[in-house]
Amino acid sequence: xxxxxxxxxxxxxxxxxxxxxxxxxxxxxxxxxxxxxxxxxxxxxxxxxxxxxxxxxxxxxxxxxxxxxxxxxxxxxxxxxxxxxxxxxxxxxxxxxxxxxxxxxxxxxxxxxxxxxxxxxxxxxxxxxx
Numbered sequence: 001x002x003x004x005x006x007x008x009x010x011x012x013x014x015x016x017x018x019x020x021x022x023x024x025x026x027x028x029x030x031x032x033x034x035x036x037x038x039x040x041x042x043x044x045x046x047x048x049x050x051x052x053x054x055x056x057x058x059x060x061x062x063x064x065x066x067x068x069x070x071x072x073x074x075x076x077x078x079x080x081x082x083x084x085x086x087x088x089x090x091x092x093x094x095x096x097x098x099x100x101x102x103x104x105x106x107x108x109x110x111x112x113x114x115x116x117x118x119x120x121x122x123x124x125x126x127x128x129x130x
Contacts, residue, residue, distance in 0.1 A: 010078055014074040014075055014078035015075060018070075021068075021074075022071045028064065029060045032060040051117050051123060052118070055117035058105075058110055062107075062114075068100075072093050073094070076090050112124075
């Protein structure tokens with residue numbers, strides 16, 4: 001009974017933390033997308049998104065993938081040994097998020113180009129490409 005209670009508590013904590021990670025990253029992406037619909041906010045007189053806005057959109061995208069990977073990791077760990085089987089949805093989620101996070105546009109190295117733009121420096125590669 002005590003072991004079951006501990007397992008349920010651990011699962012509840014991991015699930016709650018995963019939901020927070022996922023929700024915050026979704027809100028971040030939705031905020032960036034929503035603000036991009038207001039061209040009057042652009043620094044270049046409404047002629048399209050500027051480098052800063054594109055950099056922040058990239059940052060939201062990178063953060064969303066990182067948070068999703070962390071959320072899946074938490075639930076996967078809480079699932080215990082049964083999570084490793086190919087027949088479980090958790091194993092598939094882990095594989096999918098790991099694959100997505102390996103895409104070049106999701107690499108954490110992109111923090112550097114975002115940081116350059118936020119510091120007012122020119123990006124060392126096109127912001128819109130990644």
